[in-house]
Each structure stands twice: as C-alpha cells, then as structure tokens.
Amino acid sequence: MRLKSGRGIALFILCAWMIFTIFPFFWALLTSLKPPVQAAEIPPKLVFKPDFSNYVAVLFGGKGGFYTIVQEGFFKFFLNSFSVASLTTLLTLLLGTMSSYYLSRTKIGGEKFNLWILSFRMMPPIAVIIPFYIMLSFIGLVDSIFSLVLIYTIFNLPLSIWFISAYIDSIPESYEQMALIDGHSRWGVFWRIIVPMAKPAILISGLLVFIFSWNEFLFALILTGFKSKTLPVLATGFITQRGIIWGQLTATAIIITIPIFLLTLFTQKYLIKGLSLGIKN
Amino acid sequence: MRQAKNFNIFLLPTILFFTLFTVFPFLYGIGLSFTDFSLRSEKSLSFIGISNYSKLLSDQLFQIAFKNTIIVVFIATALEVILGFILASILYNYIGKLKKQIQTLLILPMAMAPVAIALMWKYMFNTTYGVINYLIGLIGIQSVDWLGSSKWALISVIIVDVWQWTPFIFIIILAGFESIPHQIIEMGMVDGASRFQLSRLFILPHLRAFIIVALLLRMIDALKLFDKVYVLTGGGPGSATETLSLLGYRLGFQFFETGLAAAESIILLVFIVSLTYFVMRMIRQVIKKVSA
Numbered sequence: 001m002r003l004k005s006g007r008g009i010a011l012f013i014l015c016a017w018m019i020f021t022i023f024p025f026f027w028a029l030l031t032s033l034k035p036p037v038q039a040a041e042i043p044p045k046l047v048f049k050p051d052f053s054n055y056v057a058v059l060f061g062g063k064g065g066f067y068t069i070v071q072e073g074f075f076k077f078f079l080n081s082f083s084v085a086s087l088t089t090l091l092t093l094l095l096g097t098m099s100s101y102y103l104s105r106t107k108i109g110g111e112k113f114n115l116w117i118l119s120f121r122m123m124p125p126i127a128v129i130i131p132f133y134i135m136l137s138f139i140g141l142v143d144s145i146f147s148l149v150l151i152y153t154i155f156n157l158p159l160s161i162w163f164i165s166a167y168i169d170s171i172p173e174s175y176e177q178m179a180l181i182d183g184h185s186r187w188g189v190f191w192r193i194i195v196p197m198a199k200p201a202i203l204i205s206g207l208l209v210f211i212f213s214w215n216e217f218l219f220a221l222i223l224t225g226f227k228s229k230t231l232p233v234l235a236t237g238f239i240t241q242r243g244i245i246w247g248q249l250t251a252t253a254i255i256i257t258i259p260i261f262l263l264t265l266f267t268q269k270y271l272i273k274g275l276s277l278g279i280k281n
Numbered sequence: 282m283r284q285a286k287n288f289n290i291f292l293l294p295t296i297l298f299f300t301l302f303t304v305f306p307f308l309y310g311i312g313l314s315f316t317d318f319s320l321r322s323e324k325s326l327s328f329i330g331i332s333n334y335s336k337l338l339s340d341q342l343f344q345i346a347f348k349n350t351i352i353v354v355f356i357a358t359a360l361e362v363i364l365g366f367i368l369a370s371i372l373y374n375y376i377g378k379l380k381k382q383i384q385t386l387l388i389l390p391m392a393m394a395p396v397a398i399a400l401m402w403k404y405m406f407n408t409t410y411g412v413i414n415y416l417i418g419l420i421g422i423q424s425v426d427w428l429g430s431s432k433w434a435l436i437s438v439i440i441v442d443v444w445q446w447t448p449f450i451f452i453i454i455l456a457g458f459e460s461i462p463h464q465i466i467e468m469g470m471v472d473g474a475s476r477f478q479l480s481r482l483f484i485l486p487h488l489r490a491f492i493i494v495a496l497l498l499r500m501i502d503a504l505k506l507f508d509k510v511y512v513l514t515g516g517g518p519g520s521a522t523e524t525l526s527l528l529g530y531r532l533g534f535q536f537f538e539t540g541l542a543a544a545e546s547i548i549l550l551v552f553i554v555s556l557t558y559f560v561m562r563m564i565r566q567v568i569k570k571v572s573a
Contacts, residue, residue: 010371014383017368020444021387027412028401040410095295102291121498122553123303124505126529127546130539131306131313134320154302157295186288215394217508218526222534232396236512239403246404253397264392268385275388275449276456 025257032251039246054247058255074234078255081230084145085213088152092209093202095153096160101194103161104168113162120158125218133222143225151223152213160205163274167201168194204274207267211260231256314544321537333544343545346523347552349435353524354503354556357442362496364443365450372451373458388452390445399512402441403428406513431521434514438522441509446502450495457491458484493564497557504553525549 031039033050059074103113132151133142141147175197176189184192195202217232224233235256238249264271314333318326337343368387376383390398405412406427414424427437461484469479507526510516516523516531529549533542 007375010375013367014371014376017364018383018386021390021448024398024401024405024444025389027405031404042410042415044410044412044415095298098291099295102288106288118557119554122501122550122557124526124529124546124549124553126505126507126526126533126542127310127550128303128306130533130543130546131309132302134539135306135309150302154298157298161295186291190291211392215396217394217396217511218530221511222530232394232508235396235400238400239512244403249400250404253400256397257393260392260394261389264385264389268381271392272384272388272452275391276452 028250028253031246032254034247036245036247039250054251055255058248058251077229077231077234080145080224080228081214081232084148084152084230085210087145087149088156088213089206089209091149091153092156092160093206096157096205097164097195097198097202098190099157100161100165100168100198101190104165105173117158117162120155125155129219129222136223142223143227145224145228147223148213148216148220148228148230151219152209152216156205156209156212160209163205164198164201167198171197200270204270207263207271208274211263214260310543311547313540314547316540318540318543319537320533320539326540329540333541334548337541337545337548342520342523343528345520346525346528349521349523350504350506350525352435353439353442353506354500357439357446357503358496358500360439360443361447361450361499362492364447365495366454366492368447368451369454369458372455384452384455388448391448393445395445395508396512398445399441399509402437402444403513406437428514429518431518434518434521438506438510438513441513442503442506445509446499450499453491453495454488457488461487489568497560500560501553501557504549504556525552 030044030046032054033052034045034048035051035053038045038048061074102108128151136142136147141150171194176193179189179193180186215232216230217236220230220233221236224230231252235249235252238245238252315328315330316326317329317333372380372383408414408424408426408429411427413427418424425433427433465483466479469483474482505526506524507530510522510524510527511530514522516527525545526549529542529545532538532545
C-alpha cells in the first residue's frame with residue numbers, strides 16, 4: 001500500500017535530509033585526510049592526495065614535527081573510554097537484569113515505577129554532580145575510571161530495568177515454577193532460564209548503555225583528570241589558546257565515532273528497536 | 282518463605298546502590314544550596330538561608346541562561362517534531378525497498394558523541410574557512426559569523442541540535458506508523474474512505490501517543506543541553522548562548538561557588554519537573570478538546 005501521488009517531492013525531501021545527515025561526517029573525514037595546511041584553504045580542495053599525517057599525529061603523538069596536544073599515548077585514553085563503557089555495560093546489565101526479574105515476578109512497582117523512570121530522565125546531571133564530586137573526593141575516587149562506571153550505571157539502570165522487565169513479563173512463569181519445584185535455586189533459575197530467554201532485551205539495553213557511556217561528556221569532564229580522561233574530554237583539548245588544529249581535531253572526531261559507527265552497522269536491527277524505546281503499545 | 286527471602290537479594294544491590302549514589306547526594310545537594318560552601322576555600326561553610334536562590338533569581342546572567350534555555354527547548358523541539366514527522370511519514374508511505382538502510386543512515390547522528398559532532402560542526406561553521414559560508418557564498422549570500430555573533434550563535438546551536446535529534450523523533454513516530462494495523466486501513470479504503478479521512482480519523486489519533494512521548498523525552502533532554510554549547514560557543518559570545526546546565530558547571534567548577542551552583546542546579550531541576558508537568562497537562566487538555 002504505497003502512495004503514488006506526491007512521490008517526487010517526498011523523495012526530494014528525503015534525499016535532501018540524507019545529504020544533510022551525511023555531510024558533516026563526510027566533511028570531517030575529508031578534512032582529516034588533508035595535509036595540515038590544506039584544512040584552512042578556501043575554496044576547499046575536493047581532489048587531493050590523501051595524507052594520514054593527522055591520524056599519525058593523534059595516534060602516536062607529535063612525531064615527525066607536528067604540533068599535537070596528544071603528547072603521549074592516545075591509546076591510553078582509548079582504553080579508558082573502552083573500559084568505562086564495557087564495565088558500565090556489564091554492571092548495568094547484571095544489576096538491571098536481576099532487578100528486572102524481581103520486579104517482573106513480584107509485580108511490585110507498577111505505575112509508580114514508570115514515574116520513577118521518567119523522574120530519572122528529568123534529573124539534570126549537573127544537579128547530582130556537585131555532591132557526587134565531593135563524595136568521591138572524600139573516598140579518593142576522583143580521577144579514576146571507577147567513579148565514571150558508578151555514575152553511568154546509575155543513570156542507565158532505570159531505562160534498562162524498564163526495558164528488560166517488560167520483556168521478562170512476557171516469559172511464562174511456568175518454566176521456572178517447574179525448575180523451582182525440582183529444587184533449583186532462584187539463582188540457578190535466573191542464569192539458566194531467565195537470562196538466556198531475555199537475551200534480546202538484554203542485548204538491546206547493553207547496546208544503548210555502551211553507546212551512552214562511550215559518548216558521555218559532562219561527568220567525564222568533571223570527574224576525570226589526566227589519568228582517567230576519556231576520548232570526548234580529550235577531543236575538546238584541541239580547542240587551545242593557540243588556535244584550533246582542525247586536521248587533528250577532525251581526525252579525533254572520526255576516531256571517536258568509528259566504533260559506534262561500526263556498532264550501528266552491525267546491530268542496526270536491535271539498535272532501531274532500542275532507540276525507538278521498543279514502544280509498541 | 283525461605284524462597285521469598287532469597288529472592289529479595291535480586292533487588293537489594295540496586296536499592297543500596299540508588300540510596301547511596303542518588304538519594305543521598307541529592308539531599309546533600311539540597312543542603313549545600315543553603316550554604317556558602319566553596320570547593321576552593323578552606324574556611325568552614327556557614328548556613329546562609331535562601332540567599333543563594335534570591336541572588337540567582339535577580340542575577341542577569343542567570344536570567345539570560347534561563348531565557349536561552351527556553352528558546353532552545355521550544356524552537357528545537359518544535360522543529361524536530363515537525364521534521365521527524367515528515368520524514369517518518371515519507372518513509373512509511375513511499376519507501377519499500379531500502380527502508381532498513383535508509384533508517385540506519387538517518388539514525389547515525391543520534392548515536393554519535395555530541396562532542397565529536399559539535400567539533401565537526403564547529404569547523405563547518407568557521408567564518409573564514411568553514412564550508413557553510415563557502416557554500417552559501419556560491420549562491421551569492423554574504424558570509425555569516427555563525428558562532429561569533431550574538432544574533433546567530435543560538436541559531437547555530439539549534440541547527441546542530443535539530444540535526445542530531447530529529448532522528449530520535451523520526452524513529453519513534455515511524456514505530457508508531459508501523460504499529461497501525463493494516464487491516465483497518467485496507468477496510469477503510471475498500472469502504473471508499475479518502476486518504477485524508479483515514480489520516481484524520483484513524484492514523485493521527487493512533488500516532489498521538491507516540492508523538493507525545495517523543496516530544497516529552499526530547500524536551501526534557503533539551504533542557505539539559507550542555508556538551509554542544511560547551512564545544513561550539515562555550516556560552517558566548519558574551520552570554521548569548523549561556524544555558525542553565527552550562528552556567529551550573531561554570532559556577533561550580535570554574536568560579537568554585539559550590540553552594541551557588543548547587544542552588545542553580547536545584548532551580549533547573551524544579552524547572553524541568555514543572556515544565557514537564559505543565560506540558561503533560563496541556564497535552565491532556567488539548568486531547569480532551571479534540572476528542573470532545
């Protein structure tokens with residue numbers, strides 16, 4: 001049942017938006033591959049010999065006479081970002097799936113629970129960051145990736161619980177009843193029945209949590225120092241008093257987006273479900 | 282009974298976690314907002330009542346940040362809902378093959394780090410060698426100082442926000458379109474209903490819930506706008522793009538007026554909660570009127 005009338009203009013709008021969507025990525029990629037001097041040339045050159053010196057400068061530091069703010073080990077910061085995102089995802093999924101199982105089977109919460117989720121969404125990060133910062137400096141966790149893992153987990157748990165518990169609701173209880181009668185513990189039932197069956201929902205939440213943690217900036221900006229800096233914080237360092245190093249900056253932006261870009265391509269089906277919040281009713 | 286007790290352990294860590302890391306800090310933050318505490322000074326803090334709040338409310342910078350936040354929230358959200366709806370209906374009505382691929386392409390911006398995106402746009406917005414000025418120059422429009430003039434800076438921030446978050450509205454509304462039962466539309470067509478009648482009587486009412494959810498979530502997030510402004514303009518020029526979240530950050534971590542920053546963030550929270558409540562009520566009334 002596809003419409004015929006107005007097809008031309010509809011396709012035109014869609015194509016225009018697609019170009020609009022892609023263009024900034026395309027332009028950043030193009031700039032990052034130009035020799036440093038050409039980044040500030042007008043009119044911009046569209047045909048040039050690709051040059052990886054920006055990437056070399058960002059990834060390996062200021063070798064070869066390039067000025068760069070990444071004096072040492074880009075990979076350290078990459079590893080920070082990656083560890084924060086993975087640890088957060090694991091912790092959120094563990095706590096989230098356990099609580100979801102409980103909430104789904106005991107039916108505690110109900111309507112109130114939805115309100116709680118929404119209220120969490122409303123909480124501006126800036127409202128908790130100050131007390132959080134003071135608490136963390138008290139226990140000596142400032143400039144440690146664990147403080148980020150803690151706070152990201154908190155901000156991601158509500159949505160994950162909402163998502164996973166809705167899925168567990170649809171798993172019939174009869175399976176576990178039988179196992180429980182057979183003498184299996186709740187814990188055993190959880191790992192052998194619930195987790196395998198709720199896999200799609202767990203996967204989708206995990207994906208969203210990972211992306212959130214990889215991209216987050218405000219908490220990372222305040223809570224990390226030289227040791228635990230993540231990539232988004234590193235990237236803003238290219239805006240220096242001495243001016244902006246556009247080639248390296250765009251190269252960094254591309255490097256940050258590549259992992260999520262690949263993730264998006266390989267998991268598009270799940271991701272679309274997750275991003276539309278699985279709203280179906 | 283033993284079974285039930287064992288089962289509680291599944292929820293316990295989450296509850297502990299939340300009390301320790303949200304309820305407690307939140308109450309602590311409220312407490313701080315009534316003091317003159319500073320992260321930098323050694324002197325002991327003293328209780329100063331509501332003077333942080335009254336100081337903020339009469340402060341010009343705060344008022345500007347407040348105004349800017351409202352402008353961004355309303356204009357950006359409105360544009361995103363309109364564009365998202367148009368895109369979703371195009372995809373639903375006209376695209377058969379390639380739908381999945383187009384969908385994936387369209388959602389790319391929202392999956393990417395706001396910082397990385399803001400950096401890309403900052404480069405494109407550059408007055409002298411930015412590609413945007415170059416492109417509009419080709420069709421004879423004069424260069425615009427996108428991020429450096431108080432007239433355009435806020436508009437530039439809105440453009441980037443619309444670019445990144447229209448896909449969010451789009452994908453939720455598309456999910457709405459796709460949940461419309463086919464049979465009903467086909468039956469309507471057989472009965473001779475026009476496309477317009479179908480839209481008015483069936484499709485739009487069906488989509489309403491989706492649009493409201495998308496709009497609310499988007500509005501709440503826009504109220505917290507931070508990273509894009511931080512990277513694009515840093516709140517400038519002057520205070521032309523100062524937002525409430527950015528101001529809270531600067532008060533707390535650049536000026537080290539911690540008590541004041543705590544008060545600022547509490548006002549932001551109250552503002553978000555009341556605006557959400559207000560919008561939800563408004564929507565409910567509109568729905569009542571329409572369906573009456």
